[in-house]
Amino acid sequence: MGIFSKTCEYAIRSVFFIAHRTAGQSGRVGIKEIALGIDSPEPFLAKILQDLSRRGIVQSTKGPNGGFYLDSASLERPLSDIVAAVDGNDIFYGCGLGLKQCSEINPCPLHNEFKDIRNKIHLMLHETKIGEFNAELMNGMLSLKK
Amino acid sequence: MGIFSKTCEYAIRSVFFIAHRTAGQSGRVGIKEIALGIDSPEPFLAKILQDLSRRGIVQSTKGPNGGFYLDSASLERPLSDIVAAVDGNDIFYGCGLGLKQCSEINPCPLHNEFKDIRNKIHLMLHETKIGEFNAELMNGMLSLKK
């Protein structure tokens, strides 16, 4: 497994996808199209998006012309909100070697280097906004497909 | 979960433990003592060490006064050898968003930042030698216990 769980990878990619497909115009995009757009198993992604919807990270409406979209507030959220919602905060504060009490007083051998990496991840996810890549995704410079 | 699997966390901590307990003197240390020393479930750790032993990352002998130890070559190995043996190479080369073809030509939105983090992890694990912390572990400045 990578840094994130599979669930979280799908979550991030789908939210990027929804963002770039619905920014500006008030359109919605359906689960089938999203699943296709990010190469993910559709029913599994549905579960994930239901959860993100309940948590207010994505917006959705049922019925004809319904689907998922992002309001302007959601577009401004940092990526870390998705990660925290799906995988929790372990990646920001957790311990690389599985110790409970990470501290400067009682550090594990990799303490300093790990802190550095953790901070880098923290920074990346907090400074990156969900809507940030819309233009590049639109013109095909970035990819969300396997 | 953290950066590594639980199996890998135990692996790293146990190898550190064996290293500092057997460096210099030609002693061995038994599974019970190791499990105690790193707060891990003994039978599970036994599995892990059997695997590391088969792969030549730790050494062992059976019978009275038997146990695990590290020869001088093993002490010089980089941490990355343990991680690669247990968790594979995904953490060094894998994709943060689960895409198959990470490339400069077809990058995902987090390409550059991820590359940076991945390189930092790579560096940390390749430059850190297994026997590197023996002195600090000996005098209690570093901890391997939950």
Next chain:
DNA sequence: ATAATAAAAGACTAAAATGTCTTTTATTAT
């Protein structure tokens, strides 16, 4: 109002990670 549409909800299955227990094999001290 009704039918069509699309997400929400919930029950279910499959696979992988984590953890336990029992038996076997190798080593060594006697």
Next chain:
DNA sequence: ATAATAAAAGACATTTTAGTCTTTTATTAT
């Protein structure tokens, strides 16, 4: 040689993660 010791091997059990399928609820166009 024998008995004691300690790891190796392998069969299980449990939990978590990943993935599927069916039914229900909300929305909208007619």
